[in-house]
Amino acid sequence: MDTAYMSAILPSLLSGTKLTLFIFFATLLISLPLGLPFALGSISRFAPFRVLAKGYIWIFRGTPLMLQLFFVYYGLPIMFGASLRMTNMTAAVVTFACNYAAYFAEIYRAGIQSIDAGQHEAAKSLGFTSWQTMKIIILPQTIARVIPPISNEVITLVKDTALVTAIGVGELLKAAKDANNRDVNPTAFFMAAIIYLALTFLLTLLSQWCEKRFSRHERKEI
Amino acid sequence: MSILNIEHVTKKFGGFTALNDVSLNVEKGEAVAIIGSSGSGKSTLLRCVNNLERVTTGKITVDGKVLVDTVDGKAVYPKEAEIRTICTKTGMVFQHFNLFPHLSCIDNITSAPINVLKIPAEQARVEAMRLLGVVGLTEKADSYPAQLSGGQKQRVAIARALAMNPQIMLFDEPTSALDPETTNEVVSTIQKLVEQKITMLIVTHDMRFARNSATRVIFMDEGSIIEQNTPDKLFNHPENPRLQAFLNSIH
Numbered sequence: 001m002d003t004a005y006m007s008a009i010l011p012s013l014l015s016g017t018k019l020t021l022f023i024f025f026a027t028l029l030i031s032l033p034l035g036l037p038f039a040l041g042s043i044s045r046f047a048p049f050r051v052l053a054k055g056y057i058w059i060f061r062g063t064p065l066m067l068q069l070f071f072v073y074y075g076l077p078i079m080f081g082a083s084l085r086m087t088n089m090t091a092a093v094v095t096f097a098c099n100y101a102a103y104f105a106e107i108y109r110a111g112i113q114s115i116d117a118g119q120h121e122a123a124k125s126l127g128f129t130s131w132q133t134m135k136i137i138i139l140p141q142t143i144a145r146v147i148p149p150i151s152n153e154v155i156t157l158v159k160d161t162a163l164v165t166a167i168g169v170g171e172l173l174k175a176a177k178d179a180n181n182r183d184v185n186p187t188a189f190f191m192a193a194i195i196y197l198a199l200t201f202l203l204t205l206l207s208q209w210c211e212k213r214f215s216r217h218e219r220k221e222i
Numbered sequence: 223m224s225i226l227n228i229e230h231v232t233k234k235f236g237g238f239t240a241l242n243d244v245s246l247n248v249e250k251g252e253a254v255a256i257i258g259s260s261g262s263g264k265s266t267l268l269r270c271v272n273n274l275e276r277v278t279t280g281k282i283t284v285d286g287k288v289l290v291d292t293v294d295g296k297a298v299y300p301k302e303a304e305i306r307t308i309c310t311k312t313g314m315v316f317q318h319f320n321l322f323p324h325l326s327c328i329d330n331i332t333s334a335p336i337n338v339l340k341i342p343a344e345q346a347r348v349e350a351m352r353l354l355g356v357v358g359l360t361e362k363a364d365s366y367p368a369q370l371s372g373g374q375k376q377r378v379a380i381a382r383a384l385a386m387n388p389q390i391m392l393f394d395e396p397t398s399a400l401d402p403e404t405t406n407e408v409v410s411t412i413q414k415l416v417e418q419k420i421t422m423l424i425v426t427h428d429m430r431f432a433r434n435s436a437t438r439v440i441f442m443d444e445g446s447i448i449e450q451n452t453p454d455k456l457f458n459h460p461e462n463p464r465l466q467a468f469l470n471s472i473h
Contacts, residue, residue, distance in 0.1 A: 122320035125272050126334035126386060127310040129302075136333060140324045217324050217366040 035104025373404025
């Protein structure tokens with residue numbers, strides 16, 4: 001193992017990691033809340049909301065993320081004018097946020113609908129409005145149930161960020177590929193793999209903590 | 223004074239008639255038990271009173287307010303907000319408790335008074351502690367439902383319904399999901415409410431309770447009220463053959 005070579009390329013990999021993390025956090029910051037209105041829309045009694053939300057989810061789950069990325073970065077400015085031209089970083093975050101919101105919407109919807117009908121009945125019989133029922137009774141219980149599938153998506157997101165290499169964002173995978181091409185030495189790929197693994201390991205710990213934290217009330221003892 | 227008045231209520235689920243022209247009047251302070259085999263419409267009747275089901279035709283009046291009336295053969299309900307106000311006059315206790323698992327017992331009891339009746343949190347808490355005293359669970363105020371036995375959960379559910387200060391309590395088979403030992407603690411809690419002259423309508427399979435605690439017992443079969451009387455007369459001198467058959471089948 002050539003430790004001198006490894007420490008020589010480490011800074012470029014770490015600055016790639018910084019971009020990866022930026023895309024990762026920016027995507028979550030937008031998509032986690034954005035999924036909720038689409039989830040509520042898809043189970044709304046008002047048909048136009050339902051059609052809108054389900055159509056959105058269908059499109060973003062039904063086409064490849066890479067295609068969406070190309071469409072936002074290359075396609076939008078050509079079709080709708082130069083005002084929609086974005087930097088590749090912005091295009092990456094916009095695409096990822098919209099795509100992940102669709103997946104989170106489905107997770108939230110399934111979580112909301114998994115709550116026992118008796119909870120709705122109890123809330124209704126106590127005089128809660130449907131909005132109060134959602135806010136005070138249903139959503140707080142949904143959180144505990146959606147944490148495992150959300151964690152799954154979040155870990156997938158770490159690795160999906162590598163796709164933005166395709167529009168030239170210099171994130172972790174691109175930094176590794178550049179080093180490999182320049183030095184004809186695959187060490188950078190191994191180092192990138194270790195960084196990805198470290199990130200997903202931390203996220204796994206975080207999700208385990210969240211699961212415990214949000215299901216405290218289900219334990220027999222406190 | 224009539225607290226609950228049900229007039230000619232019919233409820234159909236598709237082609238199936240769950241309630242067939244049911245009329246019933248409950249006076250203040252009465253404890254009315256409804257008995258009958260499964261599928262006789264007992265629970266459906268209770269759920270119509272609490273707007274968990276909508277009637278097909280008929281009229282229901284709760285504490286002088288019309289929940290539903292029938293115009294030209296169609297059931298007409300008032301606006302949502304009005305329905306909610308009327309339904310807060312009824313307190314529902316479910317077979318499967320339906321406590322909110324993410325809230326402690328005290329929060330289960332105070333959430334509706336605070337959010338629906340807009341009672342100040344501190345006042346709601348004091349009242350909730352009093353009610354926990356009534357059901358004998360003061361020490362469980364900060365426990366979560368998962369930490370309680372079935373009987374304890376049902377007693378908290380009773381306190382939660384009482385906290386809305388309802389004009390009438392509706393019990394939908396409150397002891398059917400409980401084992402025999404915990405059944406007793408729930409039954410004696412309800413008996414305590416009977417002694418306090420709290421008006422109630424209670425669907426039950428517990429004949430001992432119906433016989434000992436109810437002021438009136440109603441027998442339902444195939445969506446209709448077949449016979450009603452004082453517990454003594456209904457159980458000891460049943461007139462209708464279907465009631466006689468029912469009573470024979472459970473003894």
